[in-house]
Amino acid sequence: MKRFLFVSAIFLSLNGWAQGYQSGKRTVTFNDPSRGNRSIPTELYYPSSVSGSNVPLASGVESFPVVCFAHGFLISPDAYTWLGDSLARNGFIVVMPSTEGSTSPNHAAFAADISFLCDRVMSLNDSSASFLYNRVVKRSAAGGHSMGGGSSFLAAASSSKINALFNFAAAETNPSAQQAALQVQCPALVFSGTSDCIVPPATQQTMYSNIPYNCKTYINITGALHCHFANNNSTCALGQVFSGCNSSSLTVANVFSKTMSLLIPFLNLNLKRDCYAKNQFSDNYNALTGVQKQTVCTIEPVECNGTSINERDRESRAFFAYPNPVAQTQRITLKIPDNSSRQLQIYSSSGSLLFQTTVNRSTGYTLPFQWSSPGLYWIKSIGSKGETGYIKLVVY
Numbered sequence: 001m002k003r004f005l006f007v008s009a010i011f012l013s014l015n016g017w018a019q020g021y022q023s024g025k026r027t028v029t030f031n032d033p034s035r036g037n038r039s040i041p042t043e044l045y046y047p048s049s050v051s052g053s054n055v056p057l058a059s060g061v062e063s064f065p066v067v068c069f070a071h072g073f074l075i076s077p078d079a080y081t082w083l084g085d086s087l088a089r090n091g092f093i094v095v096m097p098s099t100e101g102s103t104s105p106n107h108a109a110f111a112a113d114i115s116f117l118c119d120r121v122m123s124l125n126d127s128s129a130s131f132l133y134n135r136v137v138k139r140s141a142a143g144g145h146s147m148g149g150g151s152s153f154l155a156a157a158s159s160s161k162i163n164a165l166f167n168f169a170a171a172e173t174n175p176s177a178q179q180a181a182l183q184v185q186c187p188a189l190v191f192s193g194t195s196d197c198i199v200p201p202a203t204q205q206t207m208y209s210n211i212p213y214n215c216k217t218y219i220n221i222t223g224a225l226h227c228h229f230a231n232n233n234s235t236c237a238l239g240q241v242f243s244g245c246n247s248s249s250l251t252v253a254n255v256f257s258k259t260m261s262l263l264i265p266f267l268n269l270n271l272k273r274d275c276y277a278k279n280q281f282s283d284n285y286n287a288l289t290g291v292q293k294q295t296v297c298t299i300e301p302v303e304c305n306g307t308s309i310n311e312r313d314r315e316s317r318a319f320f321a322y323p324n325p326v327a328q329t330q331r332i333t334l335k336i337p338d339n340s341s342r343q344l345q346i347y348s349s350s351g352s353l354l355f356q357t358t359v360n361r362s363t364g365y366t367l368p369f370q371w372s373s374p375g376l377y378w379i380k381s382i383g384s385k386g387e388t389g390y391i392k393l394v395v396y
Helices: 002-015 077-089 107-126 147-158 177-183 201-210 226-230 234-243 252-272 275-287 309-318
Strands: 022-032 038-048 064-070 093-097 136-145 164-168 188-193 215-221 291-297 320-322 333-335 342-348 353-359 375-382 388-395
Touching: 022 077, 022 107, 038 077, 038 107, 064 077, 064 107, 064 147, 064 252, 077 093, 077 252, 093 107, 107 136, 107 147, 136 147, 136 252, 147 164, 147 177, 147 201, 164 252, 177 201, 188 201, 188 226, 188 252, 201 215, 215 252, 226 234, 226 252, 252 275, 275 375, 320 388
Parallel strands: 064 093, 064 136, 136 164, 164 188, 188 215
Antiparallel strands: 022 038, 038 093, 215 291, 320 333, 342 353, 342 375, 375 388
16 A cells, blocks of 8 residues: 555656546456467556546547557566556556566567567457457557566567657667667667666667667666666665665656656657657757757658648647736636637646647637646647647746
8 A cells, every 4th residue: 555655646746637537457368379379467557537447448539559568577567557657647558568577587578478469459449349449549669667678679679560669777688689779660769877787878878879760869867776767666676775776866756757758748749640749859858957868860750640731830820828928826718710629738848638628619718727836838729620739838
């Protein structure tokens, strides 16, 4: 119970007053017929209208892309509840296999589990027997921590159905993740910690450097430990104690906040093809402090969503809020381009979806939202044809 409350407190400190989606969770076992019907027990997180186990998928018709995340050596998927909850609340289906949890894991099999699950869960969009029927975007990302991070490189190198790669403190594997990185042909986001003595950041630097795809980012968080990414899991932390590197001035909340400020827009861009996420990722990258960072993107990673340029421009010109800047105690009024239905979404500066609603009026709509704290917010308008507009709002 204490551990649950601690994880919940960390999550609330990052997401505060998040009102986009809640987080549902199910334990599902999949079987891979191509590998002797291999059993793959899996923790599945997904957007819901109410939090809890085995609750229904979020109401509505929106579809959600898939994120497959692999645990570290001897670490349960429960250590990554923070990630599953956060991504589910931001509109992703998160799949975490619990396979290869022994002291002698098979990295190639673990990578194959990741690849299989990404493909299998995407296919549930077409299965009328699944609670995900007609609600899955057929785009996926592979990720992982430590051993799982290295295995995510193996998976991305071998599967053309994985559209993005991210990982935390990725470890070398057998077969070699560093060599597999040479075959990765998708956008990548690699995190490490300068105080990690379990898998030193030089390992992740090599993996990042080996990626040939020309849209990739490397973030080395100053003071971060290997086990920060696993919510200081006790088994992981014990290894740090024996290695003499279990002390840092950073908290897990510090590390989570820096991580999610880039991971959310990275996934929004590459899986949801959200045009706004390109600028948001760039802005957050430039504003991120307490890290060593590298990035290159000489090609467009995806063609983002939207209709014609004229429609998007018209939406952006006609959509505005007043007052702006606004006092924390005030509400704002929005001017919306026309009388057709509009979906409105509010995002924090770190990319968390805080609130969403649908309106059907053209002028004078007062947003029923209470600002939790001063800072920078984004308001997004989505029209019936997919046209989008954005407002950068300053709250003081």
